[in-house]
């Protein structure tokens with residue numbers, strides 16, 4: 001039985017497929033299967049479950065499970081499958097084919113905003129976007145990620161609200177999908193990283209519309225950390241060098257979660273890398289997985305839940321990206 005230990009512990013856990021199947025929906029709000037194939041969002045044991053094609057054949061499936069804190073109500077809204085428990089709303093949707101996904105992304109995001117507004121969970125605190133062929137270009141030379149960012153930015157413009165922590169990452173198939181969690185009433189603070197330009201202020205050379213996300217979102221003592229990479233100010237550093245990119249990424253994470261940065265945002269406390277839990281690592285080149293895993297293992301706690309996926313990252317010159325939750 002999954003139970004949260006109160007609002008200051010994370011609702012999220014990374015599990016094996018067997019472990020998830022054993023839960024049979026008991027205490028589960030929603031889940032994401034990081035798996036070997038794509039498929040539609042569906043219901044398993046009454047919970048919304050999104051399959052993301054992020055694992056290569058023979059690799060282990062990882063299931064990200066969001067725990068419920070009480071009785072769950074579920075539904076569907078404009079293609080989104082959702083569940084909520086009075087405190088947290090989990091929702092997931094398929095946006096469509098990733099090439100030329102701008103308009104579909106705009107519509108999906110507007111549907112998401114309408115859902116959180118209608119159900120009364122106004123505090124979006126974490127969003128994930130999985131894009132097949134994220135750095136591919138269409139016939140007109142437009143990159144999938146740039147196209148996605150245009151649609152998402154339009155949605156935030158049409159239905160203004162704070163931008164939460166997010167991940168925008170490659171997938172091996174399945175087009176474009178997304179999922180998110182929103183809170184009903186907690187105190188939410190969105191953080192930036194002192195070592196990086198806010199993503200929503202990136203200059204135009206990275207795309208016609210900048211990415212709509214914060215570097216982290218603090219919710220009642222839990223810090224949800226966005227996908228973080230080897231970017232200083234707005235520039236990729238150490239192109240081609242996976243070891244140094246990993247080190248820069250870890251230093252960026254340390255600066256983001258540290259006491260000084262929390263104080264800068266008017267928040268108490270702070271964390272170090274060893275406090276991160278539910279760590280997900282994305283590695284562009286499959287051959288770099290052992291190196292990145294070793295470097296991460298040296299920095300993160302043995303007690304951290306940890307998953308590595310060999311998938312593309314949002315810029316052609318980024319080789320690694322890391323996210324996690326500190327509590």
Ligand SMILES: C=C(O[C@@H]1C=C(C(=O)O)C=C[C@H]1O)C(=O)O
Nearest residue numbers: 166167168211213226227229231
């Ligand atoms: C790695 C970066 O961006 C990535 C893309 C994101 C998005 O578009 O939602 C969010 C975090 C990262 O997954 C970055 O700009 O630093």
